[in-house]
Amino acid sequence: MNKITRKRIKLQRKENLNKKLALQVLFSIVLVGAVIFTKQLDTDLSKQFLNATNEIMTESIRPKEIGNDLKEFFSGVADKIPFMSNNNTEYVAPVSGKVYQNYGMVKGEDSSFYNHGIDIVSNTQSIRSVSGGKVAQIGNNDKLSNYIVIEDGDRLIIYGQIHQSFVKEGDKVSKGDIIGALNEESMNLHIEVWEDGESVNPAKLFKIN
Numbered sequence: 001m002n003k004i005t006r007k008r009i010k011l012q013r014k015e016n017l018n019k020k021l022a023l024q025v026l027f028s029i030v031l032v033g034a035v036i037f038t039k040q041l042d043t044d045l046s047k048q049f050l051n052a053t054n055e056i057m058t059e060s061i062r063p064k065e066i067g068n069d070l071k072e073f074f075s076g077v078a079d080k081i082p083f084m085s086n087n088n089t090e091y092v093a094p095v096s097g098k099v100y101q102n103y104g105m106v107k108g109e110d111s112s113f114y115n116h117g118i119d120i121v122s123n124t125q126s127i128r129s130v131s132g133g134k135v136a137q138i139g140n141n142d143k144l145s146n147y148i149v150i151e152d153g154d155r156l157i158i159y160g161q162i163h164q165s166f167v168k169e170g171d172k173v174s175k176g177d178i179i180g181a182l183n184e185e186s187m188n189l190h191i192e193v194w195e196d197g198e199s200v201n202p203a204k205l206f207k208i209n
Contacts, residue, residue, distance in 0.1 A: 011125070011126050011181070089206075090131060090205075091131050091175070091205040091206045092128060092130060092176050093128075093206045093208050094128050094191055095120055095122035095123070095127060095182075095208070096124055096208065096209045097120050097122040097124070097208060098120065098208065099118050099119065099203070099208050101118065102118055103115055103116070103117060103118050103201040103202065104201070117160075117193070117202055118202050119188060119189070119190050120188065120191070121187060123187075125184060126178045126180075126181055127159060127178065127182060127189060128177065128178055128179065129157075129174065129175060129177045130150075130152075130157050130175070130191070130193075130202075132175050133150040133151050133152035133157070133172070134150065134151050134171070134173070135149070135168065135169050135171040135172075136150065136151040136156065137169060138165055138167070138168065143160070144158065144161065144190060145160060146160075146162040146163065146164075147160040147161075147162060148165055150179070155194065155195050156193070157191070157192070157194075158190075158193075159180065159189065159191055160189070160191070161186070163182050164181045165179065166178060167179045167180070
């Protein structure tokens with residue numbers, strides 16, 4: 001089994017964990033409803049039920065430990081629900097997280113430069129293709145580190161700071177396909193969009209949650 005296959009399996013296991021988390025959340029909601037109803041009764045049986053329920057919820061729900069998984073799970077749920085997702089649009093966000101460096105001129109203390117893309121601190125390790133297209137190039141340079149270039153009609157979408165690629169040159173991808181993974185330690189993604197030789201602000205195509 002090669003490294004890329006193992007990486008895909010790892011990400012798939014994480015998705016399976018999210019499914020288990022969904023069942024846990026649903027179970028917790030049912031328990032809360034049962035507790036509210038039972039509290040209206042004042043019998044020995046209802047008190048026993050409340051004590052048992054309290055033990056179950058204490059053991060099964062650990063907010064601090066599952067906080068990030070909850071964010072990723074609900075983000076996935078939103079993608080599955082038509083009125084909450086961007087699946088009916090032409091583009092989707094490559095990751096969820098927070099933009100820490102915007103498109104355009106960046107002024108520093110000693111020097112300034114023009115950022116032709118946006119830089120994101122991601123909550124998820126997997127990177128999804130913003131749109132459908134063809135993998136035009138995979139490479140490495142000082143600016144982007146490891147990168148993937150996907151050709152979408154007249155647009156080129158560049159994914160930089162990638163730790164591992166799951167595609168190869170010539171592959172066709174669909175919107176939302178997992179094309180690579182970020183480094184678990186840095187979790188930073190740089191993305192650029194180019195059209196007719198000029199850069200376009202990626203934030204005009206998709207929103208980062």
